[in-house]
Amino acid sequence: MEHINGIPLGFLFSEIGLPKHLSDMASTSTGKGPSDKEREDIYKLLEEYESELPVLQAKILLCRTLLSPVRQLPFDIMAQIFEEYMATTASRNPWAVLCQVCVSWRDIALAHAPLWLDLCVSAKPDGTVEGSMEPPEGRAAAAHAWVKRVRTCAWSLKVLGRKAHNSNAPNVDAPGNGTLLHSLLTPDAIDNLQYLHLAGSLDISGLGTVTYPGVASVVSNTAGSNLLQQGYPSLPALKKAVLPNLHGVIHRTHFPWPQLTHLYLGTQLTFEESIPIFRQSINLQRACIHYQSGDTMAIRSVDFMQTDTIPLPNLTDLTFLGNAPLGNFINYGFTWPNLENLRLWQYPTPFWSDASKRLIRSTTRLHITTLELGGSFTLFTPCIEACPNLTYLVLEPNSTTYGELFHFFTYGAGGLNLPRLQFLSVYCNLSVGYELNLDWVLEEGLAEMLASRSPGHAPYLGCAVLKCFLLRVSLGEFSDPIAIRAARVLAQFKDVMDVTLIRGNAPSVHQVPPGGLDHWDRGLGKFLDGLWTYGKD
Numbered sequence: 399m400e401h402i403n404g405i406p407l408g409f410l411f412s413e414i415g416l417p418k419h420l421s422d423m424a425s426t427s428t429g430k431g432p433s434d435k436e437r438e439d440i441y442k443l444l445e446e447y448e449s450e451l452p453v454l455q456a457k458i459l460l461c462r463t464l465l466s467p468v469r470q471l472p473f474d475i476m477a478q479i480f481e482e483y484m485a486t487t488a489s490r491n492p493w494a495v496l497c498q499v500c501v502s503w504r505d506i507a508l509a510h511a512p513l514w515l516d517l518c519v520s521a522k523p524d525g526t527v528e529g530s531m532e533p534p535e536g537r538a539a540a541a542h543a544w545v546k547r548v549r550t551c552a553w554s555l556k557v558l559g560r561k562a563h564n565s566n567a568p569n570v571d572a573p574g575n576g577t578l579l580h581s582l583l584t585p586d587a588i589d590n591l592q593y594l595h596l597a598g599s600l601d602i603s604g605l606g607t608v609t610y611p612g613v614a615s616v617v618s619n620t621a622g623s624n625l626l627q628q629g630y631p632s633l634p635a636l637k638k639a640v641l642p643n644l645h646g647v648i649h650r651t652h653f654p655w656p657q658l659t660h661l662y663l664g665t666q667l668t669f670e671e672s673i674p675i676f677r678q679s680i681n682l683q684r685a686c687i688h689y690q691s692g693d694t695m696a697i698r699s700v701d702f703m704q705t706d707t708i709p710l711p712n713l714t715d716l717t718f719l720g721n722a723p724l725g726n727f728i729n730y731g732f733t734w735p736n737l738e739n740l741r742l743w744q745y746p747t748p749f750w751s752d753a754s755k756r757l758i759r760s761t762t763r764l765h766i767t768t769l770e771l772g773g774s775f776t777l778f779t780p781c782i783e784a785c786p787n788l789t790y791l792v793l794e795p796n797s798t799t800y801g802e803l804f805h806f807f808t809y810g811a812g813g814l815n816l817p818r819l820q821f822l823s824v825y826c827n828l829s830v831g832y833e834l835n836l837d838w839v840l841e842e843g844l845a846e847m848l849a850s851r852s853p854g855h856a857p858y859l860g861c862a863v864l865k866c867f868l869l870r871v872s873l874g875e876f877s878d879p880i881a882i883r884a885a886r887v888l889a890q891f892k893d894v895m896d897v898t899l900i901r902g903n904a905p906s907v908h909q910v911p912p913g914g915l916d917h918w919d920r921g922l923g924k925f926l927d928g929l930w931t932y933g934k935d
Contacts, residue, residue, distance in 0.1 A: 456867065475767075477510040484513055492752040506848075514547040518556040521598075533823060552594030552612075554917075559620065578689040588612070593917055594631070596620050611635060615917045619643050640689075655679045659712070660918045662686045665720070676708070676732065683712050683916070688719040709733045717741040717926055734818070740782065741765040741929060754786030762818075763790040765929060775803040784817075787816045789862075792929075794825040801839025808843070809850040809861045817861040819851070823868040826884075841883045844869075847892050863895075870900045877901075 432440060484492050493514070498505040502867075507513055588610055595617040610634040616633060617640040630652040642664030655678035663672055665688050672687065679685075713734045720743065729887060740761045764785055766778050775795055782791070795803070807813065807822065826840075849855055851864035869888065871881040879903060888897040911925035 401601075411493060450770075464847060473506055476506050477512075480507060480510065480513055490885075490903065511548050511551045514544060515551055515553040516554065516556070518542060518558065521556045548590065548592060552590055552592040553918075554595070555588075555591055556595040557597070559596075559598035574643070578709055593920070594633075595917070596631075609634070614638060616640070616917060617642075617915060617917055618914065640915055640917060640922060642915055657681060659683045660685070661689075661924070662915070662918075662922060664746050676710070680708070680710060682710055682713055684715040684926075685713065686717040686719065686922070686925070701750060707731045707733055709735060713737055715739040715926075719743050735760060737761050739763040740785075741767075741926070745769045755780065758784050760787070761785040762787050764788055765792040767794040768796055775799050775806065783889075786816065788816050790821045791819060792823045795812070795820075796827050800824075800826050801841070801843035804840065804843035804847040806878050807851075808847045810859045811855070815861075820862050820865045822864060822866070823870070825870045825872075826877075826879050826880070827872045840880060841887055844884060844887050845890070846899070848887070848895065852891060853894050866896045866898075868898050868900065870902060 431437075462927055464926070487495070489495055493507065496513070502909055522825065555923040588608070589683060590612060591610055592612055593615050594610060594613045597617075597619045612635055613633050614635055615638040617641075618634060621643050622713050636654050639658055639662035639663040642662070643666050644663060655675060658679050659681055661675075661682055661684075661859055663675070663686070667675075669689060672689075676682075708731050710732065716734070716737060716739065718741065737758060737760050740758055740763070742765070758781070762785075764782065766781060768778055777794065778793075782788070790923060793803075803824070805817070807819075809817070848864070848867065850859060851861060852934060853863050856863045865890075869884055871877050871884060883897065891897050911921050916922055
């Protein structure tokens with residue numbers, strides 16, 4: 399018996415509902431075609447059935463959709479998937495992507511507050527906002543809709559100011575067109591705002607008229623100082639600040655310095671201009687200061703007239719990028735009695751003094767980079783000698799005396815006494831200019847140092863066992879033979895100590911996170927913490 403899609407023809411003819419004369423015609427074969435009357439009836443039926451087909455197909459699709467595996471996922475799992483998408487997508491309008499897939503996805507996205515915690519608006523030269531986002535509620539209600547979605551969650555705002563001539567700048571997702579920026583920032587709208595990022599030209603944005611009562615973290619990377627003529631935003635709850643382009647005229651009155659716990663200062667301020675900031679920031683816990691590397695003479699010329707002592711008792715983590723004028727801080731009467739973590743890049747040696755050494759005596763973790771300075775390892779030994787309680791040390795020197803450097807770290811026998819040292823990472827830049835006659839000195843010094851701090855000798859010498867040693871050797875023809883010999887030395891200790899050889903060149907300077915400067919809690923703090931693990935990659 400013949401079949402159509404697995405269904406017997408006899409069943410189709412009897413149950414499909416065709417008129418009897420057409421069913422009889424279909425079930426028998428007479429060798430004759432339909433008459434004109436029958437042909438007319440068939441065309442009418444065909445037109446009727448074809449008009450019903452889209453409705454049937456829609457019903458079939460709906461039924462299949464209801465059986466889709468994705469509908470079996472709980473809403474909380476879908477919300478987590480959406481969060482991952484938001485964190486990785488390159489779309490300028492990811493909210494629209496999620497909300498336009500289907501009603502179910504739209505409901506989940508609108509109800510899940512964490513998807514709406516980061517708002518970026520672009521300010522035109524006339525102080526109005528622009529953007530491409532069209533929220534479900536419509537442009538006029540965009541700001542209120544956004545606040546409604548974040549509800550009681552802490553959210554962040556990034557404002558990008560544009561100059562009048564910057565006509566080619568890309569659109570930025572933002573609610574509304576032709577609306578004054580500061581008019582959107584009503585007390586209700588900013589009640590739970592905790593992160594504020596200001597960038598670009600914001601001279602006429604009206605932000606100076608706004609008080610942000612809950613903002614605890616700010617990034618201010620504004621261009622020009624005209625914003626100050628209209629007043630700077632009031633930030634009474636500010637705790638953490640990233641200020642890469644802070645101008646000298648702003649710092650005395652526009653920030654609540656005494657309550658700051660985290661501070662990044664960029665290259666716009668000179669050393670002398672930054673001193674009033676530190677004199678007021680008495681509750682600092684972490685600080686990162688980027689002085690210009692070429693500003694050595696300017697720092698030398700400062701007139702040291704400060705005689706009273708300014709203690710920063712809570713400061714435990716300090717990073718200097720560019721110059722590190724520790725001696726000048728001493729001359730200005732600063733003390734950091736509880737400093738634990740210190741990172742120094744390209745610091746100038748003329749400013750080291752006995753007072754400088756006393757300033758960092760409490761340091762237990764030290765990271766020094768002198769890759770752009772060159773010279774002997776003695777360039778930075780005053781800093782190391784000033785920290786007798788070191789437990790963690792990372793060195794990235796540009797030296798030709800690595801054998802002597804390792805002898806310097808040999809405990810006892812005239813070597814440096816760092817009795818508590820447990821982690822040591824050294825980058826050996828054996829590139830052009832390295833003297834091959836020092837090859838064996840490096841190997842010999844390395845063996846002596848590891849032996850003195852090994853489990854078999856350290857207890858008898860009175861020092862801690864070196865728990866981890868990382869040796870990074872640069873790439874190149876001068877480095878290959880040294881790396882092979884260093885590997886032989888490390889192999890002698892691998893059974894009793896954690897020793898590792900890594901091949902690769904170090905970055906010249908670690909100064910800015912790969913994605914650019916952001917809030918302490920959203921990139922900068924993690925970036926600085928990651929510098930301690932440099933060499934493990």
